[in-house]
Amino acid sequence: MFRKTVVAFGFIVAAAPTAKAHDEQVLANAPAGDPYVKVSDVLPLPEFIPGLGTLFVDPTTLPAGPFLAYDRDGRLSATVYMTPLDDLQNGASFDGLNIGSHTVSSTDIYFNAGHPGVDKPHAHVVLFHDENAKERLAE
Numbered sequence: 001m002f003r004k005t006v007v008a009f010g011f012i013v014a015a016a017p018t019a020k021a022h023d024e025q026v027l028a029n030a031p032a033g034d035p036y037v038k039v040s041d042v043l044p045l046p047e048f049i050p051g052l053g054t055l056f057v058d059p060t061t062l063p064a065g066p067f068l069a070y071d072r073d074g075r076l077s078a079t080v081y082m083t084p085l086d087d088l089q090n091g092a093s094f095d096g097l098n099i100g101s102h103t104v105s106s107t108d109i110y111f112n113a114g115h116p117g118v119d120k121p122h123a124h125v126v127l128f129h130d131e132n133a134k135e136r137l138a139e
Contacts, residue, residue: 027100030074032056039067043116052126053077053137063087063118064094069126069137076100077133081125082118085111101129108134 036056053069069078079100
């Protein structure tokens, strides 16, 4: 019995990277597809926000996200989280958040006073997915 459990566990572990790689491929290029919507289609924000790019979000994950950030060529460049400071100060946690890509080259965290969609002051946590991503999103 123990041996069958170990073998079954091995198959599950071996299959997991394949499933994650498939998810990354689906999100690698804009548009992100269901359940994600383009933020500029549902909020009064520009299609491309310098520093963040073209954002897509699953509305059910608001306010934290993840927001998938694409460069002008439609390439996934960052995953962004927007965590309200009030929620954090009151003990809320945002656990198990999805990520657009499992490759992260750097992370920025900074304050934002609020904007359409996340009106409260919040922290932006930005995971850049390659060395040139920050540069491409700034343009």
